Ligand code: HMG
């Protein structure tokens with residue numbers, strides 16, 4: 234049965250997922266400028282950094298400076314990745330008002346991304362969640378490789394993802410973001426995944442985090458929107474990729490998602506023209522192409 238939402242919350246991940254994998258350093262001032270422009274465009278939920286090992290992800294090493302330099306706006310969620318208590322301590326010092334723990338649906342990706350098993354990732358997440366709760370901060374959970382793994386193949390078991398999702402919710406995550414890390418999913422598989430998960434967890438606690446490597450992200454989003462998913466992670470200019478998923482390209486572009494939702498009469502509160510201008514800003518600043526059909530079409534139309 235179709236249950237399209239009337240409103241979608243966009244979680245803008247460009248400043249984290251989008252920038253974590255850039256070939257060249259990105260100045261702190263550029264990151265701060267990007268985040269402020271995104272918020273000016275109407276983004277209310279932004280992933281502003283990652284408190285992970287700077288040896289593992291050098292591009293996120295200045296997350297403390299970034300978060301401290303942003304001019305904060307009321308009612309905006311500034312979140313950060315926190316894989317362990319060391320990261321959580323830093324996130325609290327940086328003033329994050331939401332954090333995210335992350336696990337993987339496959340053992341190989343868990344090892345490559347976080348140097349630990351899935352079980353160990355849960356063990357690391359538990360005290361992070363406790364610290365967040367003690368500080369009245371919400372915790373999001375991420376699961377990577379929900380529709381395929383760069384090391385274990387394309388058939389991730391939907392029931393396994395459902396069990397992991399349920400466990401993150403039981404541990405205290407308010408929402409679980411489902412990562413198609415390598416963008417290999419297709420719409421019916423994405424819908425089957427939601428069907429398996431919603432046997433255990435309400436759809437209101439799910440978010441879609443789809444990379445667009447195979448050009449399937451919008452189709453997959455349409456599929457999960459039809460199932461009632463109302464939170465979408467996307468990246469301005471389609472920037473990004475995961476350093477531990479070779480060849481994986483960026484998240485679905487925020488501009489493309491906004492254009493599709495606008496056409497479907499689904500509100501987001503975000504100004505598409507300003508998002509396109511922000512895509513042009515960041516792609517010029519870091520000399521990366523705009524991986525958004527909509528942004529490129531708007532720019533071409535304007536000449
Ligand atoms: P480890 O090496 O197993 O950790 O790393 P450790 O506890 O043994 O510590 C080793 C060193 O790391 C020590 O430093 C620690 O201080 C340091 P040393 O003594 O060698 O100088 N360290 C830290 N430094 C800063 N912040 C921290 C921290 N923790 C330890 N929080 C760890 C384990 C998880 C930290 C490491 O594997 C890591 O940072 N991995 C990077 C993970 C990552 O950021 N991946 C990309 C983001 S996830 C993603 O993109 C997927 C997603 O978008 C969804 C999707 O698309 O699927 C979310």
Ligand code: MG
Nearest residue numbers: 250412414475
């Ligand atoms: Mg990602």
